[in-house]
Amino acid sequence: MRKKGVFLIFAIIGIGALIWGTTSYKKAQEAKGWPTTEGKIISSEVDSHWSRTGTGTNRRSKMMYDAKVVFEYSVEGRVYTSNKVSFGEYSSSSRRSAQKVVEKYPPNKDVIVFFDPVNPEMAILEPGKIGGIVIPFVAGGMFLLVGIVGVMSKKNT
Structure with a gap:
């Protein structure tokens, strides 16, 4: 049992x-x-952190990478900030994967932002x-x- x-x-x-x-x-x-509005990339960088996997003698540390993209947009005159490029974002052991996202969204780039009409604080780029x-x-x-x-x-x- x-x-x-x-x-x-x-x-x-x-x-x-x-x-x-x-x-x-x-x-x-x-x-x-979702409706769209214009936005601008505020910052964009690759962030790294150690991730531990396994237990006991199988415990390992691995360097993981994230694309940290922050953008600003306005809806009905109110300015919002978001850091969500898409749903399903995840850390990767490949720095190159995160770097591609950062290169796609450099600081000061004008972007189209998709925002939730019920909750405009929720917005994504992709x-x-x-x-x-x-x-x-x-x-x-x-x-x-x-x-x-x-x-x-x-x-x-």
Whole structure:
């Protein structure tokens, strides 16, 4: 019974990841229809940080990179600032990936900003882009599959 509980937790985590991924995907698709306004890049740089993976003797540190892009825009006379290029942004072990984003959005560049009409503080530069959103689908699917197989296995009763 104890093993089944562990597998049930795996299944629940998998379901949670799939729900989160689905919600993020829907938001990314909805953003394609958001109204637009003009904006300007305030700052753009590659940020790095150490990320730890594994446990015990398998614990490792890895340098990860993010594109930090800050832009300003106005809606109905009110000025807003955002740092979200797209939904599904993620850190990468490739500095080059982050550098490409920074090069695409240099400081002082004029940009088109897509903003949420209900909550204008939420804005992005690249609607519909789903890059990192794939991760929760893959991980969630794997966790759910392991959980279901483990719970249904007669060996774990």
